[in-house]
Amino acid sequence: MPSAQTILDFGxxxxxxxxxxxxxxxxxxxGSQKGRKKKAKDPSLIKPISAKRGRKPLKDADADADLIxxxxxxxxxxxxxxxxxxxxxxxxxNASLIxxxxxxxxxxxxxxxxxxxxxFRPEDIKNLYxxxxxxxxxxxxxxxxxSYLKDEHAGANKKFEMIQSLQKIRNFLLExxxxx
Numbered sequence: 001m002p003s004a005q006t007i008l009d010f011g012x013x014x015x016x017x018x019x020x021x022x023x024x025x026x027x028x029x030x031g032s033q034k035g036r037k038k039k040a041k042d043p044s045l046i047k048p049i050s051a052k053r054g055r056k057p058l059k060d061a062d063a064d065a066d067l068i069x070x071x072x073x074x075x076x077x078x079x080x081x082x083x084x085x086x087x088x089x090x091x092x093x094n095a096s097l098i099x100x101x102x103x104x105x106x107x108x109x110x111x112x113x114x115x116x117x118x119x120f121r122p123e124d125i126k127n128l129y130x131x132x133x134x135x136x137x138x139x140x141x142x143x144x145x146x147s148y149l150k151d152e153h154a155g156a157n158k159k160f161e162m163i164q165s166l167q168k169i170r171n172f173l174l175e176x177x178x179x180x
Contacts, residue, residue, distance in 0.1 A: 067092045070129050073122075081111065081119035090125070091132060101131055104142055107149060130160050 070076065070090050088095050102108045102118075107127045110118040120128070134145040152159075 068129070068132070070125060076122045076125065079122070081121060082125060084118045084120070087120050087125060087128065091128070093132075098128065101128070101135075105131055105146065105149065107131075133160060133163075 068091055082090075084095050084098065087098060091098075099118075102110065105127075108124055108131070110120045110124050112118055130149075131145065134140045134148060135142070140148060
């Protein structure tokens with residue numbers, strides 16, 4: 001007869017990675033019976049771990065890119081500063097990711113008040129959009145995006161603006177096609 005040690009159940013050899021803890025006596029508590037047994041957790045209640053790891057497929061990345069809502073320059077430059085919450089809503093990403101990118105890229109320099117809150121200028125938002133485009137849409141690595149911005153910062157902005165204007169034209173033509 002086994003003692004109060006953990007007993008491993010290897011009855012299911014198809015999945016050797018799964019080990020269940022058999023019933024094990026609990027220590028005596030006030031008002032409880034000695035030797036009361038604790039039942040093992042029901043495997044159906046355990047939340048499965050997501051099997052997806054690594055980079056997202058291109059289809060998912062394109063779907064995420066459609067969620068970004070950075071206003072046009074006329075609207076964007078109406079305000080001098082945008083709070084972190086407003087920027088997070090524009091890009092639909094975590095604030096921690098924006099803070100990480102701020103540490104990694106020199107072109108992101110949001111203003112900070114004495115409390116430490118970040119306020120982004122419209123130029124910072126445009127630079128953040130460029131970084132997002134390089135990392136998430138064009139699948140650059142951090143080092144690749146840094147070197148791209150360092151080598152071709154002026155050319156990168158022009159190329160990015162051209163890509164944006166072509167995408168606007170494409171969306172306009174698709175709307176016309178859909179209305180026909």
